[in-house]
Amino acid sequence: MGDILSIVSKRLGLGVVTLLVISIIIFGAVELLPGDIAQAVLGQGATEENLAAMREQLGLDRAAPIRYFEWLGNAVTGDFGRSLVSQQPVSEAISTRFANTLFLALYAAFIAVPVAIFLGVLVALYRNTVFDRVANVVTLTSISSPEFFLGYILILFLSVQTGYFPAIAKIDDGMSLIDKLDRTFLPALTMVLVVVAHMMRMTRASIINLLASPYVEMARLKGVPAWKVIVKHTLPNAWAPVINVVALNLAYLITGVVLVEVVFVYPGIGQLLVDAVTKRDFPVVQACCLIFAATFILLNLAADVGSILTNPRLRHPK
């Protein structure tokens, strides 16, 4: 067991290093601005006094490395500075919105993961039949469609024409969970459509990969029925890739949420990021990017660690 701990901690350490490098990129990218932040925000017509005041306020007179460490130290404790546009602390705007985004992503994941694994096993069982071909074409179409296309189709059919669900997913803290789930059903469904397609294909591929193994052949020769081969012999060995698939798609959910939030006017962090980019509100952009990147890396890490833990062969590398 000592081995596995060291592998996992190595992976975690690598994740922390990656995150640090990314924080440098996010911070450094803003430093690359032609001129500096003050000039970019105030524009060509700014007077010298205004520029100086803004630089003073942002502490731009100090060297970049010092400001980087300050920024990072504050970010770790949850302080991302103040928005250039509204002058509000960034963390205030972000915290509720991030919770909303997580809520939406989890909602989608709760529907998507069981459905995708079930369907993935099903098409692996009926591979190369008509159903498999149809599933292949349908999932490919769903993957290839931009999220806003799926979103607007759902709005058109399930909201405008039939009125089953609201087209705009405005939620606030006062609402009950049922209300929230109803309001956010369409954005969640949009993401479910994309993610299920991805997960289904990957689950199918990893199960079919395993079906070529000798022990599956053995089980077949024994006369084990096809579904039992999959459920008892293949699936337990497919957990590692499947966990990987799930974690990767959750990571996708967290970032793919940006477009969906804009389509449904959902008060999440993605919309905040897009607004901040249009207004060139750099502290907000930096904070949002850092949070997205951190979540993404965390979930990728979870994928790696999960597949190490479920695979005996990875636990004892040669």
Place this chain on the structure above:
Amino acid sequence: MNYFIIGFYALLIGVSSLAAFYQKRTAFLLLFSLTLVSFIMGIVGGEAMLWSVTILAGLIAFSAGVSFSFREFLVILLPADLAKAMRTAPLTAGFGLFVIFTYAIAGIFAPIIAPYGEADVISSAFAPADENMLLGADQLGRDMFSRIIYGARNTVGLALLATILAFAMGATAGLYAATVGGKLDQLLGRVVDVIMSIPSLIFSLLLLSIFGTNTVTLIIVIAIIYAPRVFRLARSVGGNVVVMDYIEAAKLRGEGNWYLIRKEILPNSSAPLIAEFGLEFCFVFLLVAGLSFLGLGIQPPTADWGSMVRENATLISFGEITPLIPAAAIALLTVAVNFVVDWMLFMSSGLKEQ
């Protein structure tokens, strides 16, 4: 019960019985499950639902017919070795090639095909379709149809340029790293790891917020974000080729690195790289569409599919499908490229699932 409903079910049941009689297992399964599904749909949605099933089936049959004839057309036109591969291509690949061909025609001859210019205001805002405007007008009174045709040139063109640039950078660096190995290989590998660990949409938003959104920056930013994927593939494909004996022989002949890459490694790793080009194009195309949809991609008044969806989105709340057409155009091209890539991957790997 009217004649349409009776005819609908009679046809489905009749044809599926025929399929069963002639032992066409696949066709029977497909038709009979369609019959069962339309029973449920008929009960839930009534005649209107059955009409949409009929129209959908007709569309699928039509596109299957088109793909079949296009495939046969290519088989006749292409030289012998390509024609042989073409003959065994699945219908989906034929369909994909046909769609790509159509888009290419639309993009190249946009000014000739489109009745109006992309920025010409010719009518009032959101004017409905009439004999002059096939699809009505957009939010400023420009012809929707012309803008969609021009979009094929602008959106696809930009995505194609970005993909080519990403590919040139990624493939060159990847093959070079595979050939040289050592410190440089390690270093590039780490850089690529870091870039790939940032979600691409987020990274492009960050970079675009800093460098602004003009076409050239857009292309460069997207190329930088997607080059690492190509690098990884080129590195691993190249790595497999580099260990071959003929590379050793070429090295002993005293050939330089660039010769090795161009004449020995590239020809032997082109198949997976070409397939990757298609996949990469899909990713880039979706990213460009997404960015334009967010208002951060191609800037107005240039016609672009992503921003057209956003600008006309209000029409959807009136039950109009016009804003969905540019979005569908994006989806259709991506699907088409994916179909072709699927087929190419299948051919190049000789991958035969059991």
